Amino acid sequence: MPNMPSILCHMNILLEDGSTADSTRASGKPVRFNLGDESLSPAFESEIKGLKQGDKHSFTLQPEDAFGVSNPDAIHHMDKSRFPTDLTLEPGVIVSFAGPGGSEIPGIVREVLGDSVTVDLNHPLAGQVLTFELEVEQVLEQ
Known part of the structure; x- marks a missing residue:
């Protein structure tokens, strides 16, 4: 299996009404996504694959591709x-x-x-259509 990169980025998660559900900017700590380790949904991973340092990318996912449907x-x-x-x-x-x-x-x-x-006890964002706004800080090769 080829080495898959990790992407370090700042992220805003927006609800359908445009309000912010979560933001890494508030903590000042970017989030790390590891491609290829199955921790991300295929839809999320396909959105971030190929991003480079400095890229800004925004995309919207249905609940089943984000935090799941409410159980x-x-x-x-x-x-x-x-x-x-x-x-x-x-x-x-x-x-x-x-x-x-x-x-x-x-x-x-x-x-x-x-x-x-x-x-x-569902994830607070389960069942929500969410928009993710990413700003890539760094791409780390593993």
């Missing part, structure tokens, strides 16, 4: 007593759950009805 099995109804009493439970609040191997899984509170809290 109804990842939406859970939990009892309010399972949450810290000092946590304000309201739609949009992000809560963290212990995942396998000590990892953290973020969940978004979707609804609070009485003692029932609906938590969505």
Whole structure:
């Protein structure tokens, strides 16, 4: 298998309404994409393949080519007593759950009805049509 490059770039992720969902500029830390390691969807990889240092590229992906479609099995109804009493439970609040191997899984509170809290463990950008704006800082040959 030939060596595949990595691309170091700044990225903005825009929602369909044009608002910014995420930006590496805020942290000042560019993101690294490794081509050919199957960490990227084929559609995303085909958009960035061949980019060079200094290139600016913008493209839009459907949910299945970005962060996936929203999985109804990842939406859970939990009892309010399972949450810290000092946590304000309201739609949009992000809560963290212990995942396998000590990892953290973020969940978004979707609804609070009485003692029932609906938590969505899908990626926050799942199910969204997204526009990616990339500015290539560096191309790294592996």
